[in-house]
Structures are given as structure tokens and as C-alpha cells.
Amino acid sequence: MIVELEGCVSSFLSAARPPLAFYGPPNLLAGRFLYLHAGEGLSEFGAPAPEAVEYCIGAGRYAKKLDPPYTLKELLDVLPEGLREKAKNSVCLRRAFYLSRVDPRPLRSAKIYVDDPLLLFALEPYMPAYAVGIQGGRKRRAECGADPPPPPQLADAEARIIPPEEFVDFLYVRDIFKPLANPVRLLRLLWRIARRAVF
Amino acid sequence: MADSKKSSVLEFLKFAMALEVAFGVVGLFWALALSAAVVYFFTYVLGPIGGAVFAALSAAYIAAGYSTVFFAYRAIKRPELVRPSTAILWSRAALVAAVMSAVLADFLYGVSSALLALALYLYAKELARSSA
Numbered sequence: 001m002i003v004e005l006e007g008c009v010s011s012f013l014s015a016a017r018p019p020l021a022f023y024g025p026p027n028l029l030a031g032r033f034l035y036l037h038a039g040e041g042l043s044e045f046g047a048p049a050p051e052a053v054e055y056c057i058g059a060g061r062y063a064k065k066l067d068p069p070y071t072l073k074e075l076l077d078v079l080p081e082g083l084r085e086k087a088k089n090s091v092c093l094r095r096a097f098y099l100s101r102v103d104p105r106p107l108r109s110a111k112i113y114v115d116d117p118l119l120l121f122a123l124e125p126y127m128p129a130y131a132v133g134i135q136g137g138r139k140r141r142a143e144c145g146a147d148p149p150p151p152p153q154l155a156d157a158e159a160r161i162i163p164p165e166e167f168v169d170f171l172y173v174r175d176i177f178k179p180l181a182n183p184v185r186l187l188r189l190l191w192r193i194a195r196r197a198v199f
Numbered sequence: 200m201a202d203s204k205k206s207s208v209l210e211f212l213k214f215a216m217a218l219e220v221a222f223g224v225v226g227l228f229w230a231l232a233l234s235a236a237v238v239y240f241f242t243y244v245l246g247p248i249g250g251a252v253f254a255a256l257s258a259a260y261i262a263a264g265y266s267t268v269f270f271a272y273r274a275i276k277r278p279e280l281v282r283p284s285t286a287i288l289w290s291r292a293a294l295v296a297a298v299m300s301a302v303l304a305d306f307l308y309g310v311s312s313a314l315l316a317l318a319l320y321l322y323a324k325e326l327a328r329s330s331a
Contacts, residue, residue, distance in 0.1 A: 045283075045330045067284035071330040074282055164327035172287055172320065193266050193292060196285070 005130050007141040022113045022130055034157040035113045038099055042091065044072035045164045046100035047171070052121040056092035059083050069171060072097060096121070101167045103160040113154065208318070208325045209278070215318035216271035218311040219293070223268035226300065226308030227261055234261070260299050264308070267293045271315060281319075283326045290319035 022033070047068030053075070054060025062078050072093070076084050087093055099118045104126040114120045120129065130140075162170055234257030242250030270289050274281050293316035300309030 045327055067288070069283050069287075069327070071283065071326075073330070164330070165324045168283065168287065168320075168323050168327045172290070172323075189288075192288070194262075196270065 003128070003130050004139050005132055005141075006139060007143060022111065022132070033111045033113055033154050034107075035154040036107070036119065036157050036159050037116065038102060038119055038159040038161060041098045041161060042094035043098035043101070043164070044094060045069060046097040046167065048093070048096040048100040049121045049125065051124070052096040052100065052118055053093065055117055055121065056096055057083060057086050057090055059087065068100075069167060092118070098161060101162045101164070103162050103170075106160070110157075112157075119159065205325050205329060208321050212281075212318040212322050213275060213278075215311065215314040216275050219271040219315045220268055220275070222308045222311040223264060223271070226305045227264045227268070230257065230261055230264070230303065230305060260296075260303070263292060263296050263299065264312075267296050267312060267315065281322065281326075283323050283330075286319045286323035286326065290316045290323065293319065 047070065048063065050060040050063040053063035059079055062080075062083070063075065065078055066074060072087070075093075076087055079087055096118045099116070100122045102119065102122045104123055107123070107127075112123075114123065120131070123129070234253070238250045238254045238257070241253045267289065270292075293312045297309045297312035297316060300306070300312060
């Protein structure tokens, strides 16, 4: 869920650099930020969020049918004829596959600027996102106190992209106990297993 | 080199799936009979609630076990259906089934489920490597 921020926060952020999004509660805005970017790379394996697929080729609702991780070939199989050609040639989509394997673990406690939409979509499931300058679902107005926060210091940071095999490990152990803690998720998992067991 | 490794992982997967189907069908019939007997006994000794609790637990175990067996059977028939995401999902399900079988002292089926979990996990990694 991306929350668009306006008011005091957006004015002071745009003074530093026009960001697409940042993570972290707005009352902790002052201080040190990481300006996160990822190295060059394209891939055909990963788990791009439906939003990222929507952004690249406008086929988010087809990507919703796939469970992570998936390959470009699997995505091509569920796409209708018209979109398939577009997806096959899309560099943006290959970039989305690459960036979807970003390692979120070191970033959980950091405050981060992202100005790459694909990186934003890849990180968004792991943390609540506050966005400035793009259309969000909800809006939230942040008021300045008597002392407006000082402009943040931006430190450059390079996002680590997990190699495909390690990404399988990451997905395997990430939420192995999570379904047990959440009954709705457990029921959904059982339903999926039951549906696939019928052949 | 990569191809031979992939084919060896695939052979291992087929072997584990065949074991899973063989021991799974036998072990789960045994579990059905045993759980029916124990549910009868618990209902007699502890009343209907005790029997119902045990019946629910054994139903969950048998459902999980049979679903992994059915998956293995279907995957032997059509290996192209095993995608990275399904391999991860079923590997975890097989792991749960293996732990439950070990708890219930059904070791043959437990070992075959653990082997299936391992084979599916290796296969998911292999698929990831080949499609990177």
C-alpha cells in the first residue's frame, strides 16, 4: 500500500532531490537517508510485482495469477496474443525481473529514497511505502511542527540483487512458518494445494 | 555440464516421486486404518470430543500426505507442469508431511517425503539457474 504524502514533507523532500518514494515513518524524516539504486542488469527469472508488470506492459492482472517466483516464459504463457509480443521485446520487463530479486533484509531498518519505480515496486511488499510525486491509493497530510526538520543527508547505497539460486532459498525460508500464524493464509494455501491435487 | 546436472536432478526427482507414490499409498492406508482404530478408542475412553480432535488431526495429516502423493504422481506423468513456484510450494508441503510422518513413526513414508522435498528444492534451484 503506497501512501502519498503531501504538505510539509513533500516540500522539504523536493528541496533535497525530487524522489519517487521513501520508506520510514514521517516523524523520523530528519537525519540520514540512503539513496538506493541498483546496478545494471536484465533477467528472465524473479517475482515482479503485478504493479511492475502493469507499469511496463499494462498486464498486471495476468501477473496476479502467477505465484512467485516465475520466469518470463511462464508470464508469456498466461498473456493474451496481443500483449505477448510486447512482453517478449520489453527491456523494462526484463529489468523488472532483475530488480524483483533485490535483497530487502539489510534495508528493513533504514530510511530510503528510491527514484526508480521498478525498485519501488520490488521493495514495497516488504515495507510500507510513502510516496511523493506519484499517484498513490491514500493520501496523508504531514504537518510541520514549530521546528521543521532539517534537510536530510543522502548517502548513496547500492541495492544487492540476489542471484537466482539464492533467491529460491530466500523464498523457501522466508515465510515457512508465516502461513501457520495466519489462519486466512493457511486456508488459502490449503485451498491452492487442494485445487492443484485434482488432476 | 549444466545439462548433465539438470538431468541428474531430474532423475533424482523422478526417483523421489516414485518412492513417494509407493510408500505414500501404503503408509497412508496404514494411517487410515490406524487413525480409524484410535479415533474409535479415543471416543470410547475420552468421549466424542477426544475422538473428534484426533479425527481432525489425522484427517489433516492424511489430506496433506495424499495431496503430495497425487502431486508426485501427476508430476511423473507431466514433468513440464513443475514450475519454480509449484516446486517450492510442494517441497514445503512434503516437508510438513515428512515431519508429521516422523512424529507418527511412519518412517518409510517420512523418508520418502523428505527425499521428495529435497528433490523438489534442488529442482527449483536448477530451474532458476537455467532460466536466469
